[in-house]
Structures are given as structure tokens and as C-alpha cells.
Amino acid sequence: MIIMENVSKTYAKDIVGISNVNLHVKKGEFVFVVGKSGSGKSTLMKLLLKELEPTGGRIVVNGNVMNEVKRRQLPFVRRHIGVVFQDFRLLEDRSVYDNIAFAQKVIETPAKDIKKNVLKMLSMVGLLDKYKANPKELSGGEQQRVAIARALVNEPDVLLCDEPTGNLDVVTSEEIMKLIELANKQGTTVLVVTHNLDIVQQMKQRTITMSEGKIISDMAKGGFGYED
Amino acid sequence: MKISTAGYQLKQGFKNIHRNRLFSIASIATIAACIFLFGVFYSIAANSQHMIREAGNKVAVTVFFDEGTSDARIDAIGEEIKLREEVDHIEFTTAEEAWENFKSQYFGEYEYLAEGFKDDNPLANSASYSVYLADTSKQDTLVSYLEGIENVRQVNRSAEVARNISTAARLAGYVSIAVIIILLAVSIFLITNTIVLGITVRKDEISIMKYVGATDGFVNAPFFVEGIAIGVIGSIIPLIALFFLYRQIIEFVMTRFSVLNNLLAFLPVMTVFRVLIPVSLILGLAIGILGSLFALRKHENV
Numbered sequence: 438m439i440i441m442e443n444v445s446k447t448y449a450k451d452i453v454g455i456s457n458v459n460l461h462v463k464k465g466e467f468v469f470v471v472g473k474s475g476s477g478k479s480t481l482m483k484l485l486l487k488e489l490e491p492t493g494g495r496i497v498v499n500g501n502v503m504n505e506v507k508r509r510q511l512p513f514v515r516r517h518i519g520v521v522f523q524d525f526r527l528l529e530d531r532s533v534y535d536n537i538a539f540a541q542k543v544i545e546t547p548a549k550d551i552k553k554n555v556l557k558m559l560s561m562v563g564l565l566d567k568y569k570a571n572p573k574e575l576s577g578g579e580q581q582r583v584a585i586a587r588a589l590v591n592e593p594d595v596l597l598c599d600e601p602t603g604n605l606d607v608v609t610s611e612e613i614m615k616l617i618e619l620a621n622k623q624g625t626t627v628l629v630v631t632h633n634l635d636i637v638q639q640m641k642q643r644t645i646t647m648s649e650g651k652i653i654s655d656m657a658k659g660g661f662g663y664e665d
Numbered sequence: 666m667k668i669s670t671a672g673y674q675l676k677q678g679f680k681n682i683h684r685n686r687l688f689s690i691a692s693i694a695t696i697a698a699c700i701f702l703f704g705v706f707y708s709i710a711a712n713s714q715h716m717i718r719e720a721g722n723k724v725a726v727t728v729f730f731d732e733g734t735s736d737a738r739i740d741a742i743g744e745e746i747k748l749r750e751e752v753d754h755i756e757f758t759t760a761e762e763a764w765e766n767f768k769s770q771y772f773g774e775y776e777y778l779a780e781g782f783k784d785d786n787p788l789a790n791s792a793s794y795s796v797y798l799a800d801t802s803k804q805d806t807l808v809s810y811l812e813g814i815e816n817v818r819q820v821n822r823s824a825e826v827a828r829n830i831s832t833a834a835r836l837a838g839y840v841s842i843a844v845i846i847i848l849l850a851v852s853i854f855l856i857t858n859t860i861v862l863g864i865t866v867r868k869d870e871i872s873i874m875k876y877v878g879a880t881d882g883f884v885n886a887p888f889f890v891e892g893i894a895i896g897v898i899g900s901i902i903p904l905i906a907l908f909f910l911y912r913q914i915i916e917f918v919m920t921r922f923s924v925l926n927n928l929l930a931f932l933p934v935m936t937v938f939r940v941l942i943p944v945s946l947i948l949g950l951a952i953g954i955l956g957s958l959f960a961l962r963k964h965e966n967v
Binding site for chain 2: 486512514515526528540542544545547591
């Protein structure tokens with residue numbers, strides 16, 4: 438599902454983002470990527486989304502060789518990748534319902550299906566009663582639920598989460614991770630970049646540790662015991 | 666593209682205009698000013714052309730013949746002149762008619778003063794052709810040709826009026842083209858900035874759109890709607906203003922200065938607007954599309 442072969446990214450002035458990274462994530466797998474700031478986690482995420490071009494190596498997501506994907510093909514590749522950010526990135530000029538429906542409108546889902554799909558997602562994230570609310574009226578946890586609903590409404594094959602619990606308290610973080618785990622149980626491949634080691638230890642999933650742009654450990658499911 | 670998607674794009678485009686209303690108003694005002702000026706200059710140019718044509722029908726080049734030229738030769742010259750493409754039509758004036766015209770013009774009610782010339786027409790050799798031009802700008806070519814015809818004694822050019830009108834119209838044309846080009850550039854610059862502002866305001870929305878798989882066409886469409894709407898609104902406003910203004914001005918000139926009625930032949934409002942409406946709308950549309958294109962090209966990697 439996700440393959441990185443000898444992938445490197447060097448920024449201007451020879452600043453290394455990642456160096457010779459090799460990574461294989463199977464379909465339906467749940468993977469945490471942990472590491473200190475500047476370890477290359479964000480670069481890795483951006484490369485998977487083709488926000489950045491690698492300076493070396495090969496990246497495959499969902500069978501698409503990202504190095505070879507043309508600008509005009511990229512939207513169609515991204516339709517199979519859901520993204521969740523630390524800062525939620527909701528549109529504050531529209532309701533919760535419209536924020537989720539927006540993702541469906543963008544890919545030109547028929548109007549009759551949008552309502553059905555959005556309500557299904559709202560039900561899944563437990564926000565059916567708040568569909569009319571503005572994102573500003575919601576708590577951080579609720580906003581992140583909306584962001585997850587938006588990321589999953591197009592039924593992506595891969596879900597990439599960049600610090601999804603970074604702005605949330607412990608209890609809310611656990612709730613958010615349960616939602617992400619639920620998506621994974623329904624068949625979505627999940628890759629979560631995080632600093633939250635409590636969550637990582639609690640969930641006992643495969644965990645990759647990065648440092649100075651390199652993968653320094655890759656612990657199989659249940660084997661992670663990370664010490665900072 | 667689905668109808669619901671097109672509706673969404675249209676709605677977003679008009680939302681953009683509303684969000685950046687100050688810039689949108691500035692852009693609309695500049696385009697309106699540009700097209701208004703274009704309309705004014707076009708009306709002046711079209712009317713000048715019309716008046717020149719009318720003047721061409723009123724003034725003529727006069728051709729006189731050598732003494733003793735036979736009537737048959739004069740007829741032959743007439744036929745030759747008629748064949749020229751610069752010529753609209755010709756009129757023949759006999760020596761007697763020339764003398765009658767002269768008498769009524771110079772002696773007026775004192776025509777008896779010319780009694781002394783009763784049997785001796787002083788304009789005996791003044792039979793002439795009045796040659797009316799189809800295109801006054803070709804007067805010089807025609808005069809040189811006429812002067813070269815055998816038995817032609819003299820060619821009198823028509824009044825300089827036609828030439829002066831032509832020169833004035835040409836000058837007005839150059840000035841108007843320069844002003845319109847400057848205003849077009851300002852309009853495109855302003856519309857580009859308005860759309861760039863819209864892109865900046867919607868940067869988050871655009872980045873989310875791209876993350877969830879929006880195509881460039883989907884992302885760009887509302888900005889084209891915005892540019893086109895601003896361009897078209899900016900061209901409709903001056904068209905309406907010009908329509909009423911043109912009618913009012915003609916009415917005012919023709920009623921207040923009725924003495925000019927014979928001199929100034931204005932085109933009817935619908936004749937002018939049959940050209941002005943489509944050209945102005947296309948101009949507005951083109952400004953809008955160009956402005957959107959420049960803005961989107963600058964920010965295609967939002």
C-alpha cells in the first residue's frame with residue numbers, strides 16, 4: 438500500500454529532510470511514526486502526499502508511483518488518501534455538515550449521495566446533533582472529529598494523520614485515536630505521525646522511530662517500548 | 666461538469682466578489698470607465714465616418730474642358746470618369762446652367778444687372794462635370810487622374826472640409842486607441858489584484874480542496890466566474906449609460922442647434938449600438954478572463 442525505497446529529500450543549503458528511507462506498509466496496516474522535532478516525520482508525510490518531490494528514491498502509494506504522477510493526475514491519486522492535521526483545518530465560514538460535504542462536492546459526488554454519506558460520517562464520529570454548528574462553536578476534540586469525518590467521507594484507502602492529537606487533552610486524544618482505529622478496522626491503511634508516546638504505547642501498533650532523517654527502529658505490532 | 670458542480674462554482678465566484686467587494690467595485694469601475702471611453706470614442710469615430718461620407722456626397726470635384734471641346738468628347742470623358750472606383754456619381758452642368766447659377770448666386774434679386782450679358786454668356790466655356798466621391802480620402806488620386814485626361818482644362822478640388830474631417834477623425838482615432846490601451850492595462854492589472862486577493866483569502870480552502878482531490882479546473886473555476894462577472898458587469902454599466910447619453914446628446918444638439926441639422930448627420934442610436942454592444946461585452950469578457958488567467962498563473966501552486 439505504501440512503499441518507500443531509498444527515499445531522500447534534501448532542502449536548499451544541503452539541509453537533510455530524510456535520507457535513504459525504506460518503508461513498506463501493507464494494506465490495512467496501522468503504523469505510528471514517532472521521533473523528535475526535525476527527525477523527518479513531516480517531510481515523510483509531505484512526500485507521501487506529493488507536496489514535496491524527493492531528491493532520490495521511489496515512492497509508491499496505492500499502486501501509484503508518486504515520482505511519476507503528473508500534476509493533472511495528482512487530484513485523482515489524492516482522492517484515495519485521507520489527511521488529518523493537528524490544526525484541524527476546518528472552514529469556519531460554513532457548518533459542520535458543509536465542511537464534510539465540501540470534500541464530496543470537490544470530487545463531484547452526486548448530490549443525493551452527499552447527504553447520505555455525510556450523515557453516515559457524522560453518526561460515526563458522534564456529531565449528528567451538531568451538524569448545523571459552526572466549527573468555532575465546537576471543542577478541539579469535536580473539531581478533530583469533523584476533520585476525521587471529512588478525511589474519511591470519500592472512503593480513502595490510506596489515512597495519513599499528522600499529529601492528530603497534538604492540540605488535545607489525554608481523554609479527547611484517546612477518543613480521537615479510537616475513531617482512527619475504527620477506520621483502520623474497516624480496512625483503511627493508517628499512518629499516524631505523533632509525539633504522543635502514551636497513545637503509541639497504549640495502542641500497541643507497529644511503530645517506526647525516526648531520527649535525523651533516518652528510520653532508526655521499526656517495531657512490529659505490540660513490540661514498542663519507546664523511551665525519550 | 667455536473668449541473669450541481671457548476672452551480673457551486675457560480676455561487677463561489679459571486680461569493681468571492683462579495684467578500685472582496687471594495688476591490689471588486691474598483692475593478693468594475695475601471696472596466697466601466699475603459700468601456701465608457703471606448704464607447705464615446707467609437708460613437709465619435711462612427712459618426713465622423715458617417716459625416717465624412719455625407720460630406721463626400723455634398724462636395725464634389727469640378728472638371729472643366731478646353732475651349733471648343735465637342736459635346737461628343739465631353740460625353741466620352743463623362744463615361745470614362747464614371748468608371749473610376751473612387752467615383753460615386755457625376756452630374757453635368759451646361760454653360761447656360763452655370764451662368765444661371767452664377768447669376769442667382771451673385772446678383773440675387775438684382776438679376777437685371779446681368780442684362781448686359783444677355784446674348785453673350787461670359788461662362789460659355791464653363792460646362793463642367795461635378796464628380797462626387799465614394800471615398801473622400803481618395804480625392805488626391807482622382808484629381809491627378811482627372812488632370813491627366815486630354816481636353817480637361819482645369820480641375821477644381823472640392824472644399825477642404827472633407828480632408829479636415831478625415832484628419833480630425835484619424836487623430837481622434839489615434840488618441841482614443843492610446844487611451845483605451847492604457848485603460849485596458851489598468852483594468853487587467855486591477856482585476857488581477859482583485860482575484861489574487863480572493864485567492865489569498867481562500868488559501869486554506871484551496872489547500873483543503875487540493876488535499877481531498879480537487880482538480881485545478883475545479884479550484885480555478887470560481888475565480889474565472891469572478892473575473893468574467895466583474896468584466897461583464899463592468900461593460901453593461903457603461904453601455905446603459907452611453908445608450909441614454911447618446912440619445913440625449915443628439916436630441917439636445919438637434920433641437921438647440923437646429924442650424925447644424927444640415928451639417929451634422931448623426932447615426933441613429935441603434936446603428937451605433939448594434940456594434941457597440943457585442944464589442945463592449947466581448948471586451949469586458951476578455952478583460953475578465955485575462956485578469957483571472959494572470960492571477961491564477963501567479964498562484965497556481967497555492
